[in-house]
Structure formats: C-alpha cells, structure tokens
Amino acid sequence: MHHCFARTNLNSIFALLLLMSITGFVSVPLMAQTPNTSEKKPFGIVIHGGAGAPDKQQMTKEKEAEYHAKLKEALQAGHTILERGGTSLDAVAAAITIMEDSPLFNAGKGAVLNFVGHAELDASIMDGSTSASGAVAGVKETKNPILLARAVMEKTSHVMLAGEGTDLFAREQGLPRVPNEYFITDRRREAWQRLKDKEKENKTAPNNKTSDRSDAPQIPDSEETGFGTVGAVALDRDGNLAAGTSTGGRLNKMVGRVGDSPIIGAGNYANNKTCAVSGTGHGEYFIRTVAAHTISVLMEHRQRDVKTATETVLREIETMGGSGGIIAIDKEGRVALPFNTPGMYRGYQLNGAEANVAIW
Amino acid sequence: MHHCFARTNLNSIFALLLLMSITGFVSVPLMAQTPNTSEKKPFGIVIHGGAGAPDKQQMTKEKEAEYHAKLKEALQAGHTILERGGTSLDAVAAAITIMEDSPLFNAGKGAVLNFVGHAELDASIMDGSTSASGAVAGVKETKNPILLARAVMEKTSHVMLAGEGTDLFAREQGLPRVPNEYFITDRRREAWQRLKDKEKENKTAPNNKTSDRSDAPQIPDSEETGFGTVGAVALDRDGNLAAGTSTGGRLNKMVGRVGDSPIIGAGNYANNKTCAVSGTGHGEYFIRTVAAHTISVLMEHRQRDVKTATETVLREIETMGGSGGIIAIDKEGRVALPFNTPGMYRGYQLNGAEANVAIW
Numbered sequence: 001m002h003h004c005f006a007r008t009n010l011n012s013i014f015a016l017l018l019l020m021s022i023t024g025f026v027s028v029p030l031m032a033q034t035p036n037t038s039e040k041k042p043f044g045i046v047i048h049g050g051a052g053a054p055d056k057q058q059m060t061k062e063k064e065a066e067y068h069a070k071l072k073e074a075l076q077a078g079h080t081i082l083e084r085g086g087t088s089l090d091a092v093a094a095a096i097t098i099m100e101d102s103p104l105f106n107a108g109k110g111a112v113l114n115f116v117g118h119a120e121l122d123a124s125i126m127d128g129s130t131s132a133s134g135a136v137a138g139v140k141e142t143k144n145p146i147l148l149a150r151a152v153m154e155k156t157s158h159v160m161l162a163g164e165g166t167d168l169f170a171r172e173q174g175l176p177r178v179p180n181e182y183f184i185t186d187r188r189r190e191a192w193q194r195l196k197d198k199e200k201e202n203k204t205a206p207n208n209k210t211s212d213r214s215d216a217p218q219i220p221d222s223e224e225t226g227f228g229t230v231g232a233v234a235l236d237r238d239g240n241l242a243a244g245t246s247t248g249g250r251l252n253k254m255v256g257r258v259g260d261s262p263i264i265g266a267g268n269y270a271n272n273k274t275c276a277v278s279g280t281g282h283g284e285y286f287i288r289t290v291a292a293h294t295i296s297v298l299m300e301h302r303q304r305d306v307k308t309a310t311e312t313v314l315r316e317i318e319t320m321g322g323s324g325g326i327i328a329i330d331k332e333g334r335v336a337l338p339f340n341t342p343g344m345y346r347g348y349q350l351n352g353a354e355a356n357v358a359i360w
Numbered sequence: 361m362h363h364c365f366a367r368t369n370l371n372s373i374f375a376l377l378l379l380m381s382i383t384g385f386v387s388v389p390l391m392a393q394t395p396n397t398s399e400k401k402p403f404g405i406v407i408h409g410g411a412g413a414p415d416k417q418q419m420t421k422e423k424e425a426e427y428h429a430k431l432k433e434a435l436q437a438g439h440t441i442l443e444r445g446g447t448s449l450d451a452v453a454a455a456i457t458i459m460e461d462s463p464l465f466n467a468g469k470g471a472v473l474n475f476v477g478h479a480e481l482d483a484s485i486m487d488g489s490t491s492a493s494g495a496v497a498g499v500k501e502t503k504n505p506i507l508l509a510r511a512v513m514e515k516t517s518h519v520m521l522a523g524e525g526t527d528l529f530a531r532e533q534g535l536p537r538v539p540n541e542y543f544i545t546d547r548r549r550e551a552w553q554r555l556k557d558k559e560k561e562n563k564t565a566p567n568n569k570t571s572d573r574s575d576a577p578q579i580p581d582s583e584e585t586g587f588g589t590v591g592a593v594a595l596d597r598d599g600n601l602a603a604g605t606s607t608g609g610r611l612n613k614m615v616g617r618v619g620d621s622p623i624i625g626a627g628n629y630a631n632n633k634t635c636a637v638s639g640t641g642h643g644e645y646f647i648r649t650v651a652a653h654t655i656s657v658l659m660e661h662r663q664r665d666v667k668t669a670t671e672t673v674l675r676e677i678e679t680m681g682g683s684g685g686i687i688a689i690d691k692e693g694r695v696a697l698p699f700n701t702p703g704m705y706r707g708y709q710l711n712g713a714e715a716n717v718a719i720w
Contacts, residue, residue: 131649132648133647138523158619159618164616255523256522256525258497259518263520283519284519293625297661
C-alpha cells in the first residue's frame, strides 16, 4: 500500500510538473535546459495601411513603389525588433509610428479632415499576454497617437482617454506635440474641399452643422474617405501577441466621432490564447459586431483557424453592408489578411524571412 | 418508386416548413392562426443603480427607502411601456432617464467629479434586434446622456461621439441642455474635496496634473468613487432585447477618461440571439475582458444560461482584481443580477408582476 501510495504521488508530481510547464509556471528552468527552443519559436509581424486602395489602373507605378517601400520599412522596423528578441508591443508600436509619420496613410500625418476641417486622431494598443490596453480618441496635437495610447496603458490606471484630455496627458508625458496643421496634407485638404463644394451645390448640409446627414453627397468608399487606417499585429519569441491600430477616421466625420480603431474588441484586440487583430474599413460595423473580439472567440470557442475566423467576421460585416479588411496573426505565427475592397495596403514578415507586401 | 419519391418529397417539405417555422421565416402566418401567442410572450426589465452601495449598517432607513422608491419608479416606467406593447429601447431609455435625473446615482445629476472638478458623462444604448448602437463619452452640458446616445444611434451614420462634439450634436438635436454645475451635488463635491485634501496632505499629485497616479490616495471602492453607474436591460413582447448604460465615471478620473459604459461589448451589449447586458464597477476590467460581449458569446457558443454566463465573466474580472456587478436578461425573459461588492442597487419587473428591488 505504501509503495503504491508513493507511486501515485510521483505520478501526481509528474502531472503537476507537466501542467506547470504547459502553463508557463516553470518556463524559466525548462528554457535553461533547452537553450535552442527559443530560436525555433515562431515570430512575425503583419501590417495594413488601410483597405482603401484604388483600383490598380488608377495608380501610377511611382505611387505604387512609394507604398511598397513604406510598408517594407514599417515591417522591417517591427521584424528587426522581434528577431532580436524584443516584444511584440515594441514591434507593433515601431511599425505604426512609421506609418503615422508617413503622409501616405490616413493616420497621424496624412489624416482625413473632419466636418469642420480638423484632424482628429484615434488609436489603441493591446498586450495579449496581460490584456492591458490603452486607447485614445480625438487627439489633435500629439504627433504619434499610438505612443499616446501606449502611455495610457502603461502610465495610468485607465484604458481610454478621449477629447482634450488626450493632448493634456501627452503634454505631461513629454510626448512630441505638433499643431493640428501638421497632420493635414494638400491631398487631404483638396478631398475635403471637393466634398464641401458638393455639399454647397446640393445645399443639403449647412456649414453650421457638425453632423453628417443621410442626404449628404455620397462618395464611394476609398482611401480618400478614410479607409487608410493603419494597423500592426505581432507575435514575439516569447509567444506574446500584441495589436495596434491608428486612424484619422472618416472624411467629413462629425466632430468627436469615434470609430472602431480605439475600441478594444472592435477594431483592435490581442489575446495570447488565440490571436492579435487589427481592422480597417467601416468602423461602425466593426463596433456593432465586436469584430476583433469575435475573431478571437471563434478561435477559442469554435476551434476555427485564424483564416476562417477572420473571413467569417468579414463576411458578417459585408452582409450588413460594410466593407473593409482585417489582419491577424495567431499564437503559432499563422497569418490572415482578408479584405472585401478593391485593395488593401498590407504586408507580413515572418521568422527572419523577407518582407512580403501587396496592394491588390 | 414513384410513390416512394413522392413521400420523400412530402417529408422534405414538412422538414422545410418545420425549419422555416423554427427560424421565424413563416412566423407571420403562424401568428395569425394563434392570436394569443403574443400575449403569452415574456417581457420584462432589469435595472441597476451601481455596485457601490455601502454596507447595510452604514445606511439610514430613510436613505434606503429613497433608493427603493427611485428604483421602483424607474422599473415601473420601463415596465409600463413594455406591458403596453412598447419597445425595449423605449423602456430602457425611460428607466435610465429617471435614474439620470435623480441625484442618488452616479449618472446625470449626481455624477462624480473628475480630476479638475467637472462632471464628464458617458452613456450608450444598443438595439439587440439590429445591433444598431449609439454611444457618447465626455458629455458636459446635455441633461440626459442616454437620450443623446440614442440620437447618435438613430440620427447619424456613426456609433460613437466623444468630447466637445457630443454637446454640439445635442444642441443641433434640440436636447435639453444644462450648465455643468447642474450635475454636481453637494455630496459629490464634498467627496471630491476630501480626496483633494488628502492629495495635498500627501503632496503626491500636484493640482496642475490631470493624470491619476499610482501614488495617489487610495480610497475604497464605493458609490462615492464611482460605482454608482446606472443601467437597464429589457425584453419586449416582440422578442427584442435592448441595453443601456449611463455613468459619471470614476471620482477624480483623468480629464477625458472613458470607462466601459459607452463601449459597445464592454459595459453594454444586446443581441436578440442571446441576451442584453449592462455592467457597473471597475470599467477598465470590463473593457479588457470585453465583458458584456463575452456573456453573449458564452450563451451563443457554449450554451451557458444567462446566470452562469454572467457569473463566469464576473469571476474572471474578480480574478484580475476587479469588482462590480452585472445585470442581464435573456431572450426568454430569464434574468441575472450578480455582483461581488457589498451591495448593488438593483431591481427587476417581469410579465406584469410587481417590481422587485434590493440593495444587499
């Protein structure tokens, strides 16, 4: 009996150790015994520059090359961090900062103008290992909204700030500040002016109103209207996922309109159990379907793979009348980049291989 | 053979008809044959006035009676609408408006003060039959944030507004406006002043800072700190669910801080397939767990009942260090009202029966 009891105990201890190693409780000693394990662990980054790319025939070779180069630069910045053992949060923030600083995308510099001609920026970031999150909406004078979102996550007990409080906090944190005009490029101002001219022609939306209206001029969804949101999702060598999204929102949006990009679970979500997700497109549909969280849910509770899960949610959005695109990376480093628009600026770089970028 | 084929066809048609009736495709002709069905359909409303109620011994009989009376008034306003065949959206809006107008709760009049001594209000509403949603954050001069959230849902192509844009839109919509002082009661100002005095004693948080800090005075979670959010969820006789939530946020919160109340999927969610949910408590945890949506997910994908699903999510929040409460009603009219604080102001009224209210 005693012998048998001892054996049972040994079995229990073995089971416990196995459980602890699976759950990561003893990952440090196990790592020390098998130093090569970490080198084989998958890692990678996926980015998008919005689902608003025009048809191929509408774009010059020069412009196409410019987008390719900037996407590669963003990917490589993130990928280099991951390759050197850095965190997925750092990789995501680095890639998005580069796209925010570029006038090519509707985020940071190059943002679309709202109803009264200002840039109002939204961003969020989420750490899949802890569910820690940071989000900002209605930023007007902080150069990199994604870094501000990260500061909210790391330096406050809150998750989200909106309106004037965002720039107040940025000032306290010593983050680079810019006048609102910094964000506004000639191209965006012209697109806004064309829309305002149409409004005047139609005499449907008096200038003293801040609201959009169902009878306002209809313009096709494109990068010009705000489908140029940027996002990045990454898996680091420690198996931690992170997601970040940054946007100028929609052209001619109401003052204070908040889309899905800064809403945790809607346009941005990361969970080490499943995947990291960033969305672009009709933000309102991404909010109503809790899109990014639903992708994680389909993987966790319905055993869908990352490709099926993202496509399922994009189809649901399409059924409701919405369009856009989604990027995701799962905990094994598998990626998905579906979109239902003519094109989506996108790319991925995995496990030390070359960067892949595409538009159509 | 021919006979057999015909039988198979009949069986197929019968199966198809059965499927159609289950999925509601032929519900109109079936309803016509059974006119009494609609009268037997369940309906009801559940409300909360926050998970911040003090221990029973700390409350006077008079105060307790005041809370009971106001909760009953809110319930009955919503229940009467439902009983007369009105919509769950109307019931939710009516109940919340009454609680917003009462100084007893941390929503509308009676809201807590932020870091600089202002009231900044958040609210959201969601229609479970269409997933249409409206949300506002950082409202300063609109009497009833829940009605403004509803206007965003019904009168714009957007889902969410934050900051100054909220009050601008309220003005356009002709919604009742008030100065910010209207929201601030003596009781809330005194709680804020006590905290500011403590800050000065500790000399930890200079007044020119808008941020909360980890070294700020610790005060126990209570209604005083902002656990007095209000919410309502309802099922109407047409089987449509709706959820609404309204709050002043957390005492001494950073300027522009957005909690879970206006975040669709976090503090508020409704889906005719499953349930309608409103949360109260540590909003940041409700955002990070996508709490309200997760309850719906557990019902849809894991066949949990509404009680198990709400308790599961509340336990997850507790594990992370958060506290609060949740109310929910499912598509059959079953309700759940769990909380992990000393008390939660709450009540429900179902199917024409009397109102039930409780605090502990």
